[in-house]
């Protein structure tokens with residue numbers, strides 16, 4: 001299980017190697033995504049709280065990257081944080097997510113991205129529920145819920 005110490009280690013010393021890499025130009029992504037998906041995942045935008053479709057969904061399934069379809073989270077690690085964004089306590093696999101220090105807006109935060117295609121997903125904070133203590137705060141627009149996928153684990 002990942003804890004805040006692991007997150008900091010990845011952000012400072014480098015991230016785990018992903019299973020695959022998907023790389024496209026900005027124009028190629030723009031054609032594949034909706035304007036909101038493009039703004040959030042490729043330009044590091046943030047959706048308004050409580051606006052996302054996946055915020056209050058607790059159906060079983062996997063949450064895949066909207067850009068490259070790699071599984072990032074699943075419904076067993078989703079929890080209600082009350083923040084208005086989908087929240088998770090762990091990634092689906094240690095190497096699914098990439099971490100980078102983000103000091104924009106006068107705050108020091110840890111940005112989380114898809115480790116396969118570098119899509120911006122959101123941020124991770126050390127105030128989540130035990131035992132991991134992590135809260136991955138993720139934009140709905142950066143994921144698609146695959147409800148068929150849980151049984152092949």
Ligand SMILES: [Zn+2]
Pocket residue numbers: 065066067068069070114115116117118119
């Ligand atoms: Zn991706």
